Amino acid sequence: MIRLENVSKNYKDKKILQNINLEIQDNAITTLIGESGCGKTTTLKMINRLIEPSSGTITIDGQDIRKKNPIALRRSMGYVIQQTGLFPHMTIRQNIELISKIEKKDPKKIKERTLEMMEMVGLNAEEYLDRYPSELSGGQQQRVGIARAFASDPKIVLMDEPFSALDPLTRSSLQDELIHLQENYHKTIVFVTHDMDEAIKISDKIAIMDGGKLVQYDTPENILKHPANDFVRTFVGNKRIWTSPNLIRVEDIMMDHPVTCKPNFSIFYCLNKMKMSHVDTLMVVDEKKKLQGILYASSLTNVNYENKKARDFIENDFLSVHPEDSIIDLLKIIDENKISTMPVVDHKGILKGLITRSSLLTSLSQQFLEKEEQ
Ligand SMILES: Nc1ncnc2c1ncn2[C@@H]1O[C@H](COP(=O)(O)OP(=O)(O)O)[C@@H](O)[C@H]1O
Ligand SMILES: [Mg+2]
CATH class of the missing domain: 3.10.580.10 (CBS-domain)
Known part of the structure; x- marks a missing residue:
């Protein structure tokens, strides 16, 4: 479990995050959602120590992450961002295998894993492994980003608006695939989005943020049915439940x-x-x-x-x-x-x-x- 306790972040005297308390369950997809600038990325980056909190504590399985080596911590987690973050001068294979090679894993195992990952994200290995990122469509690049994040078999995968730049059809099929691969791989996924439909579709739990504060943390169903305040009500929208009729009960x-x-x-x-x-x-x-x-x-x-x-x-x-x-x-x-x-x-x-x-x-x-x- 990832636990944020009273986590705050200031830049000079500007309060970016205020007393965030959040328990992120293992083997589930937890989504951070809110309007642009509310602090989602800052929260996510504190989990892999790309950003340090001004106060408060973050633990993983009870261990304070400040006591861990930040490089090792980062390598132990998958990380997918909107602009894919693939290295343009490396082939798809080199991108996917980078971390495992740095960690000097068995070359045969690395190769096998790469093929498994390509299959997992629905890309033909023979066709794509030797290409460069620029030779792939946006959706395909994002699939490679996911393959790379899962390649070293991390327990935790952080995803920062990974599908936001994609067209609606590609976005929807990647959401389906994320749900599907979570059924097989059971990662602890922290997913950032500003799209409520996306959050409802993929999440086990949703954390709604507003102006650096956590305003509601619950299942999609409970958030739709019992919004905690007017902000959530407006953000979710009254009609949203009708786009998820499976959540409406007798x-x-x-x-x-x-x-x-x-x-x-x-x-x-x-x-x-x-x-x-x-x-x-x-x-x-x-x-x-x-x-x-x-x-x-x-x-x-x-x-x-x-x-x-x-x-x-x-x-x-x-x-x-x-x-x-x-x-x-x-x-x-x-x-x-x-x-x-x-x-x-x-x-x-x-x-x-x-x-x-x-x-x-x-x-x-x-x-x-x-x-x-x-
Ligand atoms: N290095 C920084 N210095 C000052 N302000 C920052 C810095 N990074 C982010 N911010 C501010 O912190 C707030 C939250 O940013 P961010 O976490 O990126 O929001 P989100 O991901 O929800 O859009 C924003 O108002 C942003 O302008
Ligand atoms: Mg962001």
Whole structure:
């Protein structure tokens, strides 16, 4: 774990970073995001000691990095920057192998690793290894930058806006590849960006910075759903969650208080309750709120319900969803089964809410209403 404790940075009397406290988890992608000049690069460069803090402490696995040799520390981490940082007078192979050669690793192993890295970033080794950086496109150069950062198998990889200068299509495919290679290599990646969509897509945790301060540090989902303050709210944007529908969960859009009845309630009472509440279904629950079934008004027409109870007309064979299911799963089930009422139950079968076609429409249309207000 990389830990920043009360880290501040001043240039003369200008405060650049103020009391940053941050715990960066191993084997995860942590993103630093914020507007230009907020201190992202400064924070990143303090982790490999390209910049020293004015006060505060940075530790890696509990060890103060001031006690480490800065050159050795830097070599032990991968580092990818926007302008690739490839040496123009060296071939792709020489660029990728530089650190391993300095460290005098086994030449055979170095060669093998280079081929593995080229494959990892989707570049044909035979075609590209002997070329110079200027003979590659921007996207290809950035792939080489990533291959080089991973080549000496560092635990930590620092990436400073690595995709910002690329066209949107190339950027998007490199983001996909970063996610993919993280699944295989499990590095501790600290990634800087100013692009919220990019951060949401690739990050396990996002640290939002504003004017040299850390304003929120959480998962993409929690940041989208519970922005810590107005700055984050504006920065994230109200509609952003709709571009990541997999983060919208059933509990975010369900009605919390469905109209219920007990199995032993009389049908007469149940019909009256439906009428008063303007609903055409009742969720039938036991004393512990465990869902027993659904009572549909439609199954009560033209029947003699004198002395009959809810349990006599209950539909026991019903589909349900969990509060934490995503809206995408929900829509699939609704679509495949052509149903319009979907109870929400927890893992013990306790009724937590209800999704109806109209509650779904209301929440889906919200995004368009909010867009028009902009
Ligand atoms: N060497 C320096 N001397 C004075 N100010 C600096 C220096 N380096 C960076 N800054 C200032 O520190 C602030 C944060 O810079 P930086 O970390 O590069 O921001 P970001 O990466 O978020 O765009 C900026 O206002 C920048 O002008
Ligand atoms: Mg920067």
